[in-house]
Amino acid sequence: MEKIKPRTLSGFMELLPGHQVYFDTMIRKLRESFALYGFTPLDTPLMEAAEILLAKGGGETEKQIYTLSKGDTDLALRYELTTSLAKYVALNYSRLTFPFRRYEIGKVYRGERAQRGRFREFYQADIDIIGDGGLDVLNEAEIPSVIYRCFKSLGLERFVIRINNRKVLSGFFEIIGVGGKVTDVLRMVDKLDKIGVTKLTEALTNDLGLTNNQVTEILDFVTHKGDPFEVIDKYRGRNELFDSGADELAAIRQHITGLGVPDTHFKIDLAIARGLDYYTGTVYETYLLDHPQVGAICSGGRYDNLAGYYTDKNLPGVGISIGMTRLFYILQEQGLLNESVLTAPADVLIIPMTDDLSHAVLLAAAMRESGLRTQIYGENKKFKVKVSYADKLEIPYVVFLGEDEILEGKITVKDMTSGEQTTAESSLLIARISEKINALRSGAPIKEV
Amino acid sequence: MEKIKPRTLSGFMELLPGHQVYFDTMIRKLRESFALYGFTPLDTPLMEAAEILLAKGGGETEKQIYTLSKGDTDLALRYELTTSLAKYVALNYSRLTFPFRRYEIGKVYRGERAQRGRFREFYQADIDIIGDGGLDVLNEAEIPSVIYRCFKSLGLERFVIRINNRKVLSGFFEIIGVGGKVTDVLRMVDKLDKIGVTKLTEALTNDLGLTNNQVTEILDFVTHKGDPFEVIDKYRGRNELFDSGADELAAIRQHITGLGVPDTHFKIDLAIARGLDYYTGTVYETYLLDHPQVGAICSGGRYDNLAGYYTDKNLPGVGISIGMTRLFYILQEQGLLNESVLTAPADVLIIPMTDDLSHAVLLAAAMRESGLRTQIYGENKKFKVKVSYADKLEIPYVVFLGEDEILEGKITVKDMTSGEQTTAESSLLIARISEKINALRSGAPIKEV
Numbered sequence: 054m055e056k057i058k059p060r061t062l063s064g065f066m067e068l069l070p071g072h073q074v075y076f077d078t079m080i081r082k083l084r085e086s087f088a089l090y091g092f093t094p095l096d097t098p099l100m101e102a103a104e105i106l107l108a109k110g111g112g113e114t115e116k117q118i119y120t121l122s123k124g125d126t127d128l129a130l131r132y133e134l135t136t137s138l139a140k141y142v143a144l145n146y147s148r149l150t151f152p153f154r155r156y157e158i159g160k161v162y163r164g165e166r167a168q169r170g171r172f173r174e175f176y177q178a179d180i181d182i183i184g185d186g187g188l189d190v191l192n193e194a195e196i197p198s199v200i201y202r203c204f205k206s207l208g209l210e211r212f213v214i215r216i217n218n219r220k221v222l223s224g225f226f227e228i229i230g231v232g233g234k235v236t237d238v239l240r241m242v243d244k245l246d247k248i249g250v251t252k253l254t255e256a257l258t259n260d261l262g263l264t265n266n267q268v269t270e271i272l273d274f275v276t277h278k279g280d281p282f283e284v285i286d287k288y289r290g291r292n293e294l295f296d297s298g299a300d301e302l303a304a305i306r307q308h309i310t311g312l313g314v315p316d317t318h319f320k321i322d323l324a325i326a327r328g329l330d331y332y333t334g335t336v337y338e339t340y341l342l343d344h345p346q347v348g349a350i351c352s353g354g355r356y357d358n359l360a361g362y363y364t365d366k367n368l369p370g371v372g373i374s375i376g377m378t379r380l381f382y383i384l385q386e387q388g389l390l391n392e393s394v395l396t397a398p399a400d401v402l403i404i405p406m407t408d409d410l411s412h413a414v415l416l417a418a419a420m421r422e423s424g425l426r427t428q429i430y431g432e433n434k435k436f437k438v439k440v441s442y443a444d445k446l447e448i449p450y451v452v453f454l455g456e457d458e459i460l461e462g463k464i465t466v467k468d469m470t471s472g473e474q475t476t477a478e479s480s481l482l483i484a485r486i487s488e489k490i491n492a493l494r495s496g497a498p499i500k501e502v
Numbered sequence: 503m504e505k506i507k508p509r510t511l512s513g514f515m516e517l518l519p520g521h522q523v524y525f526d527t528m529i530r531k532l533r534e535s536f537a538l539y540g541f542t543p544l545d546t547p548l549m550e551a552a553e554i555l556l557a558k559g560g561g562e563t564e565k566q567i568y569t570l571s572k573g574d575t576d577l578a579l580r581y582e583l584t585t586s587l588a589k590y591v592a593l594n595y596s597r598l599t600f601p602f603r604r605y606e607i608g609k610v611y612r613g614e615r616a617q618r619g620r621f622r623e624f625y626q627a628d629i630d631i632i633g634d635g636g637l638d639v640l641n642e643a644e645i646p647s648v649i650y651r652c653f654k655s656l657g658l659e660r661f662v663i664r665i666n667n668r669k670v671l672s673g674f675f676e677i678i679g680v681g682g683k684v685t686d687v688l689r690m691v692d693k694l695d696k697i698g699v700t701k702l703t704e705a706l707t708n709d710l711g712l713t714n715n716q717v718t719e720i721l722d723f724v725t726h727k728g729d730p731f732e733v734i735d736k737y738r739g740r741n742e743l744f745d746s747g748a749d750e751l752a753a754i755r756q757h758i759t760g761l762g763v764p765d766t767h768f769k770i771d772l773a774i775a776r777g778l779d780y781y782t783g784t785v786y787e788t789y790l791l792d793h794p795q796v797g798a799i800c801s802g803g804r805y806d807n808l809a810g811y812y813t814d815k816n817l818p819g820v821g822i823s824i825g826m827t828r829l830f831y832i833l834q835e836q837g838l839l840n841e842s843v844l845t846a847p848a849d850v851l852i853i854p855m856t857d858d859l860s861h862a863v864l865l866a867a868a869m870r871e872s873g874l875r876t877q878i879y880g881e882n883k884k885f886k887v888k889v890s891y892a893d894k895l896e897i898p899y900v901v902f903l904g905e906d907e908i909l910e911g912k913i914t915v916k917d918m919t920s921g922e923q924t925t926a927e928s929s930l931l932i933a934r935i936s937e938k939i940n941a942l943r944s945g946a947p948i949k950e951v
Contacts, residue, residue, distance in 0.1 A: 058812070059809075059812040059813075060554070062549060066547075077543050088875050089870040091847045091851075091876065091877030093519040093523070095517075096525070098511060099548065099609065104506060105506065121568055121569065140510070141508075143508040150894040160548065164572045189882065191863075313867045410757065414757050418761050421651075432637070
């Protein structure tokens, strides 16, 4: 028979079993963290009618959308989770209770040019809080706390959540007389990290025609070291938008410590703007301290209108998104997967040493009943092959069940790490193994050096 | 602004938050059950190169595949998980250890005609064990035990796993002289449940030209009541294939009880054939006793060659698949979702009664630290609206934090089910709530009446 060459599409992450365990563990940790803050899980379709996904329209994103058709319907694969959320909330408005807190962790699709570390199919992990007509700033204060808990639960230590407020920036620009160019100025200020002070100065002066004074004020404002409220307070009382944003930033700073985020892990950074036009208040960007070249690994913010394409209802919200596939790719590239995490498919491999397998079968059932992931090696192979099966899969315990053991009502357990071998009653050894396995299971998937 | 009507494609299940919790719980239970048997999780791409998905080729399925193209690559969405597994094993052969036990729970796509209870996007939950050159029958014996544990963990009680062996059927047909028509006869026998004895007799006689004797022997064989080995043993020693299948069935029956499946929940049923051509040994079908019209909710079997399209390696396997979306749809249609399961997004809602939210924030942090899913109600609404928020979302506990409580270092908790209200130290009440919440969490998602 003519053979087909097996292949996986480029830009599609397909993990080997060990790495899949790390990835799944990370997803589970995120779910647990999100749940602690009252977010409910959603799982929306990956495919939507094209007009739904293209509602926002235009731009680079639209070119990247995978479209297809079946019968007379034009279909598209989602390229983010927010569009699906907007549709969901508009469609189910009367059946939801607001503020509506949901998380969704799912695959999205972008037909980007394939390159290392860029994915066409990737997981996003999103949380959003949607209000009906209004949404208190307390919700915005909680978001950094969720981010902090999420990354800590993954095992990450060295990261910082940068926080700013678009109202503060927009108000400030109005105050210094560049209010007519807010969007352009914002877009350039957002590049400060990448292009540096000199190039930003040039761009603001030459491209946007700002005066030297204006440029100086902007640079003093966005690069201010020390307490940001020193510079914020200088401009208070001159612009309503500015003051309202400043109050929000102050409220967030007040609550963030109470919510458990240490000073080391957040920073009010007046240079953060976020490229997207639709943020209207607080914005967030999270960076890995040791890998700044990676860019923001989690970002988002406050928006005024989630579902304006579908409904006149005023649905303000705040949300963030974590690009999990890319984050995982980076962490494993950097060698940060915690090697002491148990990635084996089983905790115990039972190797029967008699032709009659009935004792092995009963033992496996008992071990599973007590929560141990147990496999019986039933293949007719040499003893060495059987033991090397456990070795290759890094199964931590092997049980030998021979005639002697069966006669004495005992089992022999080999600890594959230490090589130590113990013969005793099965209930005793099951308890002992369970304890050690629970310890192995409790580790975080990531370990920063 | 012109509004777009929000809609979800027909044939795509999109659940309201409460139902999503049931569904997610079911998925989690399956993952736990699969893991206990040493199956490792995989998560393969939903999209493949078209030539990979169409390798099997032909038939009804091909017409249902969603295809698309991007650049110069023809792409397709997977319509089952086995094709992806075959590609994965062929591609990663040298990096895997065999027998390779994997599970995958993921979405698949079929462009079927939309009708009630039929889905175009749906979850399959698959387990497979792949051997390299051979695979012991013990693996086949374990499969019903996995099925049993899965459904029990969901809360299902009234189901039966029917087991047969294709070698027994094929060998039997050879013995009675209809060996040349095995596939046709199998296909008809497989319909016995649907068409009944009379129509099967007609079909075998008229359409396939079997003699009256042959038809009688077939019917006696496949409809035998009582111990199936009574009728199996009558034919032993006359056909190698038959004897080998009979030995396998006997081995499975021997181990299945030891593996924890009670007699009430499995049945060797010589009429089960499975439509698919590629099963070569044991076959399984699982039925809900009270909903036979639903058909098999979990089926599969032993096959000789997983990845013949890609490799000359001999990779026999055994596997089953559960159509989770359809199963969930049926269970909720039948009113079998366990109402005592906690579907609220949070365990506790904190309602601050003071303008200063700092105490509420600290309390929320403490509750989350102790594992309670906690939300602070921060919106500026009337008291009644705040309490009704908890009511609508069925959040079981509400905490009131007023000046009195803050001064006394206490909190007031209202049990929303009983209406009972208690004021005490927070640590005491957190412990008490945690205990009750753990009890609420332990219930199975399904409850059969």
